[in-house]
Amino acid sequence: MNMIAAESFAVGSTPVEEVPEDDLQPAFEFRNLHRFFGKLKAVNNVTFKAYPGQVVGFIGPNGAGKTTSMRVLATLDLPTAGDAFVEGLSVVDDPDNVRRIMGFMPDAFGTYPNVNIVEYLDFYSRAYGFTGRQRRDAVDRVLTFTDLSRLAEKPIDTLSKGLSQRLGLGRTLIHDPHVLILDEPAAGLDPRARVELRELIHLLAVNLKKTILISSHILTELSEICDSAAIIEAGKILACGTVTEIMQTLSDRRGRGTATLTVRVLQGAEALERLLLQQPFVGLVSTAGSTLSFQFEGDDRARVALLKRLVDQGAQIVEFSGKTENLEDAFMAITEGIMQ
Amino acid sequence: MSGPPVAADASIIERASDWLNPILVKETRQSLKSRQFMATFFLMLTAAWLISVFGIVISGAGVEYRAIGGAFFFFYYVVLSVAIFLIVPFGAFRSLLSERDLHTWEVLSITTLKPRQIVWGKFASAVVQLFIYYSAITPFIAFAKLLNGIDVPTIAFVLVASMLGSMVLTLVALTASTLGSQRYWQVFLTLGMLGGLLMCLFFALTRVGAGMQFGFGFDEPGFWWAIAVMISFVAAYGLLLLQIAIAQLTFDADNRSSGIRLAAAGIFWLALLWFLALLLFGGTAGLPSATGGVLNGMLMTFTILSGIHWFMFGLFAATEPDVLSRRVRRDLGRLGLFRVLAAPFVPGGGRGLVYLIGHMSILLAFVIGASLMFGTVDELTVRFAMGVWCYSVIFIGLGAALSRVARSVSGDFRPSHARVLTMLFLAVASILPQTLYFLDRFRANPNDSPVYFISDPFSTLYRLREGSINTQQSNLLLFVLGIGAVVSLVVNLRAMLAGMSDVARPYVPPAPAVPREVIRIV
Structure with a gap:
């Protein structure tokens, strides 16, 4: 177990104020990250990090640079300057190894026609290099975790949005990554599906000790899941820290009391x-x-x-x-x- | 909750599938469930069955004594051709294209699958479909053989050649599908692909029809040599296409160039080896002899084709950014000598120019060598090869320099811009003197000195080859072109040297960067 106490991850609570030691390796880190598209500074000197087991909410208006930052961390895009790291591995220099320990769920991901749930997961377990017993166990584990076992033979192009998102989360977990990057996972879900997804994310953080970077527009939900947050606007981080720290600062800014x-x-x-x-x-x-x-x-x-x-x-x-x-x-x- | 559906005791097939490419497994599963595959398969069977029934009915008693197997075979071949020349390559094209359309590409690209595995997987699944279609038509073809009128070598040759042709078309289709990510470009590619495949289908049917009518020439040794040459080039270009497709799917900071450079060089060396074999063993073992005018013509063709080949690949290589990513640098070999020798194949514009000049020089040396060894080689051919060398160095050197300058001005300038600009420059340089001459013609003494047209490589090379100018004028042209090539080399010398020394230096991992600023609460 890392330096952060397990009880600090209870949903809806703020974490125990136990600052990680300096020598503890961050689970992920953005270091002076810049990503420009022509004159547009989509990400402008973003720096923050998270330690193992933390659930970090990545908050910002549309076009703030959340998805761009997440894509860089997921090795899907290259920074214009700076770097991002997953467990100390650079996404620029070492993307292959980063991919083994990182799972990314984009805001929109497609599904293949003529493929059922178990075949879909089986394909991704193969794609991550699992063979034999290991592959079958990975699929079983994900089916069980996402509670999709009874729908295993269902074609994925007939799944509801909620089930698709659950399958997407399952796909992200197939190689048992240490760090999860979830980009708007609850977008477009009905209230029940949102609650179910939130519970899955809670389980991931509490039971499986995953470090999660999650973006969402539904801030009330994020505050229930996250123990820390980074607020970004126009490509710049405006605030980051534990939710308590951010609230305290806000309170200070308005005037104590x-x-x-x-x-x-x-x-x-x-x-x-x-x-x-x-x-x-x-x-x-x-x-x-x-x-x-x-x-x-x-x-x-x-x-x-x-x-x-x-x-x-x-x-x-x-x-x-x-x-x-x-x-x-x-x-x-x-x-x-x-x-x- | 119900138990896990995946059986603990996996079948032998499933265990064997662990050794297969994941894409192949997925695509085969998808194909066997897809309506398109089932419809094609059953339509093929139905069409072949109808051909058999109606063929027998129409032939009547002739079935007993006439050799009608050839006609039957051709009609079965038409049915097979639609599947293997149209449906399989287009299916492969759509399969890779739809990864982007269906938004599955990003998720796939961050698995541990390499682009090479993805392309090979798509290709292998197309080949599996190909085998299934072949297996469906095989009983009908056996039936055609029983009807007489067609021999086994013809059947075997047509089927094998068609399978290779379909594989090549599948590779072309896969490569084409990686070329465009924008919708309008994809539509254009789709239409182009459909048109191209229809043309190939038509070509295959007419060639097979003509071959069955007049014979394929199996008895002539030259035929088999031609087939051997063709197969070797088809395989080499297939490899090149694969490398292009892989490069298109490879992450920007990765090495997207070395595979293509190696494959392009491989094609050149293959051509060189075939030519050398012809020079050394011509007239024996059924190889045609190459002497005198034949040798000149062949050398000329070889120089033209090689010139075009190197101009295209040289332009791509020389206009790449010079910066070598940390990822590529890290993967270079440790041995200093190896790095130096491999440098022309490492990404980067400066090294790309070295790669071009090196291979163009080998081409020139080969032509001069052939001229010295086999004294029958025409001096004009050597002059022509020199002209091709100079023009390649001038125009590609210009493209490389332009690319570097533009990139230093604007970060948005991409290699493709430099390539288009170079081609435009070539077009203007070719058209301008012709236009000026056309306008000048109405004057009393138009300037028709060959130097006047020197910016136009096509007319100048034509003059050098045809000998329509005297030796003095030819020397003057080559002298001016030589100066142009030297200027081009001087302009690019620094980039070339920097590119080579950059690779020669051993890789030192960067020290961990210290964040300039750790933002907490702002």
Whole structure:
């Protein structure tokens, strides 16, 4: 087991703050990576790394450079400058060995006609050099993991989107890679298929100890899977670190102690708005029906005092809560919507 | 959950399949389930069966005493030809092309399969289909033989030659399918491929028809020598096509050039060996003798074909970027002498020019050598070969220099741009003096000095060969061309030397780069 504690990978939790030792080999690393297409700087000096067992969310608007970076890491593209490494192997110098320990699931991957699930997986196990018992075991293992065994004989061009994605993930796992690169794996999936895929990814991280780099637009889901994230925009990394670190920084940026609070009242929202504006630490009050939101700069003690004052003044409060900042908030706060 | 469907005790066939190319296994499985294959197979059987039934009915009692096997064989051959000259190569073309269309290529390319294995796998699966179609038609052909009118050597020759022809067409199709990734280009290639295959089908049918009518000439030794030469060249060009297809599928930073350079050189050396065999053993063992005018004509043809061959491959090699990727550098041999000798075959424009000049010089030396050894060689042939050498060096040297300068100005300049520009330059250089002369003709004293046309290689080489100019003018032309070639060499000398010394130096792995900046939270 690496330096990062296993319990840190529970879905929905932030990892135990155990910083890896400097001498621990990163599972993957982008090092001053540049990828230009003519004048377009698709990836502009991207540098970040992940350690074994981490699940890293790669977040950014469309055209930010996520897929380009991932393609370089997957040995499908060459950097204009800089390099990327998988377990210390350069994707530029040593792509053959990188491919043995890395699995890539692109956002769109095709399937072959007249091939069923087991034949598809069998082909890829052969393509990765497995023979005999080893090959059959690899196929069985993936069928079992993805729960596709009962559909093994089903032609793959008749599979639903959800099953196709599951098969795609299975194909990515056929050679038991240490690092998985998943580009928008949940795109186009219905809610049930998304949940199933999320559970598979969770299992990969927790049970199989894979290092995963995953991009998605569905940030609420990513925040449940990932223990760290890298936010990219216009080819540049704007933030990276554990989800907790990013949230903390966001909080620091807004001012320490600032929180968004929400109050729902039975009646008298307008009166409560006037009342709130007279209270200390309160600012930016907005009303939507019977619900009011406002910025509050006080600490927990001041929050208790505020609630008591409002109740004393006769406000009929049904709910009083603080809004939890999530990855989506961080993304919206950090990125500027730059298109390139 | 149900148990794993893959049986623990694999069959012997499945175990044997471990030794086969994965692409071959997959494609064979796909083919046997595909509607196209089943339809072709059963249509073929139905057509052959109908030919048999209607053939017998039409022949009537003639079946008993007339030799009608030849006609039957030809009709069966027509049915077979559609499958092997049209469907199999086009299927191979579509198979590789559809890897991109179906978005399966990227996933396939990051497996541990090498491009070579992918192309061989596609080729092997086409050959398997070929054998299946042959096995389907074999009983009908045996039936044709029983009807008399056709002999076993003719049947064997036609079937073997057709199989080789189909294999070559499959290689051409596979190579063509790797050439275009854009949709419009793929459509163009598909139409071109279909048209080309139809033409080949027509050619095969007319050739076999004529051969059956007039005989193939099995009794003439020259026929078998021609077949041997043809097979050796077909195999060599097949290898070259494979190398081109493999290069097209190979990652940019990998070595995409050495295979093609080696195959192109192999073809040249093969031609040289055949020519040498003709010179040394001509007139014996059924080989035609090559002396006097025949030898001159053959040397001239050899020089023209070699010149075209080297101009094309030289242009491709010399316009490559000079930079040698770390990956290629790492894979070079450790032995210094080997690296130096192999340098012309290593990717890079400077080394490409050395590769061209080296082989063009061998060609020139061969022509001069033949002239000295067999005194009957015409002096004009030698002058012609010198002219070809000079023009190749001038134009390809120009392309290489242009490529280097343009790349230093813009990173977007690609080798293909340099190749197109060189060809355009060649076209302008050829057309311009002719146009000016045409306009000049209306004046009282038009300039018709051969030097006036020197930028046009076609007319100048024609003059050198035909002797329509006197020796003095011919010497002047070769002198000017020689200066042009020297200038071209001087312009490219630095790149050539740098390219050679770059390879001669042993590879030292780069020290691990230290990141300039590790971004945490911005």
